[in-house]
Amino acid sequence: MGIIEKIKEIEAKLARYRAQLLEPTAKSGGAGTGFDVQKSGDARVALIGFPSVGKSTLLSKATHTASEAAAYEFTTLTAIPGVIEYKGARIQLLDLPGIVEGASQGRGRGRQVVSTAKTADLILIMLDATKSEEQKRLLELELDAVGIRLNKTKPDVVFKRKTTGGITFNTTVKLTKTDEKTIRTILAGYKLHNCDIMIREDITTDEFIDVLIGTRKYMPCLYVYNKIDSISLEQVDKLAHEPKTVVISCEMDLNLDYLIDRIWDELSLVKIYTKKRGAQPDLSDPICLRKGATIEDVCNGIHRSLAANFRYGLIWVKYGYLANLANSLHTHRRSAYHIKYKTKTWCLSLQNDC
Ligand SMILES: Nc1nc2c(ncn2[C@@H]2O[C@H](COP(=O)(O)OP(=O)(O)OP(=O)(O)O)[C@@H](O)[C@H]2O)c(=O)[nH]1
Ligand SMILES: [K+]
């Protein structure tokens, strides 16, 4: 075997071991169990950050729930839910204990915190604007270690296990960050000798392992720099220009409305109004669902028994975006305009909030 091949083989092994290391073990405690907080409202947003960055202060400012805030670290020891009411949606905001480096390996309550974060629809990474940039990378590493991939989409790879037939390997793009040999070595390492693989994106070796493991969570995230009252305007300006970033001061009430607006945007909520035939829809009481919701979700949003009796719905689109809505509101079997099920007839009025 040539040196290059040997290096490739070792690299593949390393990537596999790294992934194994990061899998939860019984010993590192409470793997996969988060805090026991009932989900409520239309979406859940989790606050993640090092101690004393101002998570609890934000919860108390943005919701009607008070969460104890103090100058000492680890003031908050459990998950505290509050509700943000905005544009007719009820968004659950979860205050969580601060995490420390090594949280993903079981230090502090880190594991519980990150497990709870996994149940959210959006993560707010809260940072102290007066501290070094390093904090952001460290937090990202902790989340990465428990399989949370921030602001990334699932790699475009089709992976199918089989019982016989060996490995078929296909790509539709040129691979520049990994190659067939590395991938075959990884497959052998996982004792996968029969499978179909179709790679449609220029992925890395680690991303391929993510696909194999299959339990990775791809989550949207906003970076929130708090305490901008304590830094210079130039520094504020620099932070504010970073991608997916909002700068705030909880203490001075700076930019909090804008943060809530950005949260709403990131959640991609769609508002749906119900409407009786011949009557105007009730615009005060929408059903809020995540983009990608199905008609069945709409039914469940109205009443649990409705989906079983649902026959068809007529859909009104207020501002004309029929194509968008047809995409975001998948239907069962039929087109978005005309959905037939069993018995009842009723109407939906859909509105896209833009
Ligand atoms: N200067 C400044 N201080 C703030 C701001 N927001 C919060 N603080 C202070 O930061 C300290 C920590 O706030 P907390 O809300 O307890 O922080 P936390 O992130 O919940 O902390 P833990 O629960 O311990 O992880 C308190 O002394 C707050 O008064 C802000 O916008 N500016
Ligand atoms: K604190």
Ligand SMILES: [Mg+2]
């Ligand atoms: Mg707190």
